[in-house]
Amino acid sequence: MHFHILTLFPEMIERGLKYSIIGRAVQNGYLTVHAVNIRDFTLDRHKKVDDYPYGGGAGMVMQAQPVYDAWESVIKKIGYRPRTIYLTPQAVVFHQRMAKEFAQDKNLIFLCGHYEGIDERVLEEIVTDYVSIGDYVLTGGELPAMVMADAIARMVPGVLTNEQSGCTESLEGNLLEYPQYSRPKEWNGKAVPDILLSGDHAKVDAWRREQSILRTMQRRPDLLAHAELTDKERKTYL
Ligand code: 6GU
Numbered sequence: 001m002h003f004h005i006l007t008l009f010p011e012m013i014e015r016g017l018k019y020s021i022i023g024r025a026v027q028n029g030y031l032t033v034h035a036v037n038i039r040d041f042t043l044d045r046h047k048k049v050d051d052y053p054y055g056g057g058a059g060m061v062m063q064a065q066p067v068y069d070a071w072e073s074v075i076k077k078i079g080y081r082p083r084t085i086y087l088t089p090q091a092v093v094f095h096q097r098m099a100k101e102f103a104q105d106k107n108l109i110f111l112c113g114h115y116e117g118i119d120e121r122v123l124e125e126i127v128t129d130y131v132s133i134g135d136y137v138l139t140g141g142e143l144p145a146m147v148m149a150d151a152i153a154r155m156v157p158g159v160l161t162n163e164q165s166g167c168t169e170s171l172e173g174n175l176l177e178y179p180q181y182s183r184p185k186e187w188n189g190k191a192v193p194d195i196l197l198s199g200d201h202a203k204v205d206a207w208r209r210e211q212s213i214l215r216t217m218q219r220r221p222d223l224l225a226h227a228e229l230t231d232k233e234r235k236t237y238l
Pocket of ligand 1 (some may be wrong): 087
């Protein structure tokens with residue numbers, strides 16, 4: 001899978017995606033991260049990429065030309081128009097479902113805006129998907145692009161080991177994960193729940209399932225309406 005990230009801050013992307021599991025996936029050839037500096041495409045002799053908004057108002061707007069030419073440089077390289085995601089709070093909120101769907105593609109372009117946004121005309125020309133990462137405002141699209149790239153990358157086959165992928169399908173069935181414990185058996189006067197030390201896998205699974213449901217009720221009751229529960233679980237917990 002190839003990520004192409006159009007940005008005014010390519011170092012932020014390059015530095016942000018080189019650690020841990022994503023960094024290793026890049027090293028091992030499962031992923032490439034290609035940060036494209038929009039400023040490299042400006043025709044302005046002062047390297048300017050923004051201008052005042054028509055109609056007035058606060059802030060500056062990123063101009064269409066450098067954004068379009070940066071995008072086109074990627075298209076020419078890969079030979080087709082891939083999904084092009086514009087990171088903006090004026091959009092549907094990113095979800096695990098979308099991470100899975102986007103992970104099916106071979107190439108993805110992320111467009112990171114700054115200032116008061118980007119000239120609408122170039123967005124109409126190139127953007128296929130408008131995506132937000134939550135209902136709050138950030139200063140630019142780079143952090144959202146990295147958040148999405150991380151979530152998408154871990155859905156790409158080979159990026160996670162089988163062991164990792166099996167145990168992290170939190171949110172898949174709209175349930176939160178159960179709590180985890182490791183050594184020692186007692187820490188700070190607190191013991192690990194006995195059942196986890198029992199060696200009875202069926203009991204452990206049942207306990208974890210219950211913990212998932214209880215945790216979802218407590219922390220994300222809004223999810224529970226969409227959770228995949230058995231009739232018996234519905235009777236017991238709802
Ligand atoms: Cl995608 N961009 C910006 N600038 N702010 C956000 C966002 C995106 N998602 C939530 N807030």
